[in-house]
Amino acid sequence: MDNSLNLTPVFGIGTGWIVMIVVIVLLIAAFVALSIYGKKLQAKQEESQSAMQEAAQSVSLLVIDKKRMKMTEAGLPPIVLEQTPKYMRGRKVPIVKAKIGPKIMSLLCDERVFEVIPVKKEVRATISGIYIMDVKGLRTNLEARKTKLKFTDKIRMKMDKMKEEEKQQSAGQKKKKKEK
Numbered sequence: 491m492d493n494s495l496n497l498t499p500v501f502g503i504g505t506g507w508i509v510m511i512v513v514i515v516l517l518i519a520a521f522v523a524l525s526i527y528g529k530k531l532q533a534k535q536e537e538s539q540s541a542m543q544e545a546a547q548s549v550s551l552l553v554i555d556k557k558r559m560k561m562t563e564a565g566l567p568p569i570v571l572e573q574t575p576k577y578m579r580g581r582k583v584p585i586v587k588a589k590i591g592p593k594i595m596s597l598l599c600d601e602r603v604f605e606v607i608p609v610k611k612e613v614r615a616t617i618s619g620i621y622i623m624d625v626k627g628l629r630t631n632l633e634a635r636k637t638k639l640k641f642t643d644k645i646r647m648k649m650d651k652m653k654e655e656e657k658q659q660s661a662g663q664k665k666k667k668k669e670k
Contacts, residue, residue: 552610
């Protein structure tokens with residue numbers, strides 16, 4: 491009596507092909523499920539964005555400080571912390587401490603807005619609740635800070651310069667050859 495496993499082909503298709511077909515079908519099903527879920531999330535995000543736009547108001551505020559810190563350490567109201575998902579509470583988010591009228595408040599803001607906000611200056615901001623949506627300079631235009639270049643970016647720039655110099659040298663050599 492032979493104890494080995496006997497795999498016979500189904501409909502004349504080998505075992506490897508059957509495994510491959512099953513994997514492809516599972517990948518297609520996962521792709522369809524993710525696209526449906528993504529569409530629902532996108533609709534939800536657009537709905538919340540439009541609600542924020544409706545509730546937005548323009549205020550003048552004096553920016554005291556800005557930092558990236560955990561929501562639990564930022565001094566936000568307790569109701570905000572209760573409404574945030576648990577996985578987001580430990581994540582660092584852009585926080586701006588600002589004086590709005592007589593009050594000093596901690597505000598959340600968008601990443602692109604966080605880069606533009608100047609510290610210790612007065613700005614006109616569009617806020618919705620405790621979320622800064624947009625910032626404009628009160629007396630001057632705001633410009634994004636120049637960020638420090640990463641090591642890889644510096645190397646890439648040097649390589650591009652070297653390539654340009656090589657092209658110019660090779661073009662100069664071709665001109666000399668044509669002149670002769």
